[in-house]
Amino acid sequence: xxxxxxxxxxxxxxxxxxxxxxxxxxxxxxxxxxxxxxxxxxxxxxxxxxxxxxxxxxxxxxxxxxxxxxxxxxxxxxxxxxxxxxxxxxxxxxxxxxxxxxxxxxxxxxxxxxxxxxxxxxxxxxxxxxxxxxxxxxxxxxxxxxxxxxxxxxxxxxxxxxxxxxxxxxxxxxxxxxxxxxxxxxxxxxxxxxxxxxxxxxxxxx
Numbered sequence: 001x002x003x004x005x006x007x008x009x010x011x012x013x014x015x016x017x018x019x020x021x022x023x024x025x026x027x028x029x030x031x032x033x034x035x036x037x038x039x040x041x042x043x044x045x046x047x048x049x050x051x052x053x054x055x056x057x058x059x060x061x062x063x064x065x066x067x068x069x070x071x072x073x074x075x076x077x078x079x080x081x082x083x084x085x086x087x088x089x090x091x092x093x094x095x096x097x098x099x100x101x102x103x104x105x106x107x108x109x110x111x112x113x114x115x116x117x118x119x120x121x122x123x124x125x126x127x128x129x130x131x132x133x134x135x136x137x138x139x140x141x142x143x144x145x146x147x148x149x150x151x152x153x154x155x156x157x158x159x160x161x162x163x164x165x166x167x168x169x170x171x172x173x174x175x176x177x178x179x180x181x182x183x184x185x186x187x188x189x190x191x192x193x194x195x196x197x198x199x200x201x202x203x204x205x206x
Contacts, residue, residue, distance in 0.1 A: 001015035001016075001017050001027070002031055002110070003015070004013075004051075005034060005120065006034075006053055006057065006058035006060065007055070007057065007058070008056060008057050008058055009034060009084075010033065010034055010035070010057075010058045010079075010080075011030075011031060011032070011033060011034060011058040011060070011079055012032055012033075012034040012049060013027055013029050013030065013031050013032075014029070014030045014032065015027055015030075016030065017026070018030045018045075024067070026045075026047055026048045026067050027049060027050075028043070028044070028046075028047055028048065028049060029041070029042075029049040029051055029062065030042040030079075031051075031060075032060075032078075033079075040077070040079050040096070041062070041077065041099060041100070042100075043064065043100065043104075044104060046066055046067050046068050046069065047064050047066060047067075048064065048065045048066070048067050049064050050062065050064050051063075051064075054076075057080060058078075058079050058080060059076070059078045059079070059080070060076075060077055061074065061075070061076050061077070062074070062075055062077065064103070064107070071107045071108075071110055072107075073086070073092045073106060073107045073110065074086075074088075074100070075103065076088060076089065076091065077099070078096075079096065081097045082095060082097075083095065083096055084096055084099050084101075084102075086106060091134045093157060094177065098205065110161075127137065138160075155175065
């Protein structure tokens with residue numbers, strides 16, 4: 001397999017290829033300075049690697065997979081700055097001189113089956129304030145969505161008031177007097193009160 005170079009031609013990657021079991025191919029990269037051949041990263045046998053360059057310089061990301069022992073890990077490397085990171089661009093910066101020891105330590109922790117993560121190994125720092133704020137706003141938006149769905153789905157009943165309800169108003173009907181019939185009414189009055197009908201004062205009984 002032919003060597004590959006970084007975009008600025010300052011870093012070279014030499015590949016060692018071996019055939020594993022069940023037709024698996026193991027590609028083991030050795031990263032060196034192109035001018036001097038000094039080693040930057042070389043984990044040796046059993047470390048199958050996939051490398052891609054970042055930007056126009058010599059920074060790269062390499063994903064390792066241990067063929068025999070199992071486990072995988074991704075590391076971001078910036079040779080010009082002499083640093084590397086676990087966990088992506090937001091990971092903790094560590095000196096490049098310790099990369100071989102740290103890779104061995106962290107991948108063993110991740111494959112030990114004891115639940116130890118990169119964060120527990122001290123390789124991933126706390127999230128940045130911007131990332132934490134975005135996560136917090138996302139949770140707030142989710143809470144509003146859940147509350148809105150609950151109100152739409154089940155409704156919210158208004159609390160009942162303890163004040164007595166106002167009784168309905170009753171309409172009072174005023175009776176209409178019957179029309180006056182002079183002949184009939186005068187005749188009845190004369191029979192019941194003869195003196196009053198003739199205009200005389202009734203006499204008191206003795």
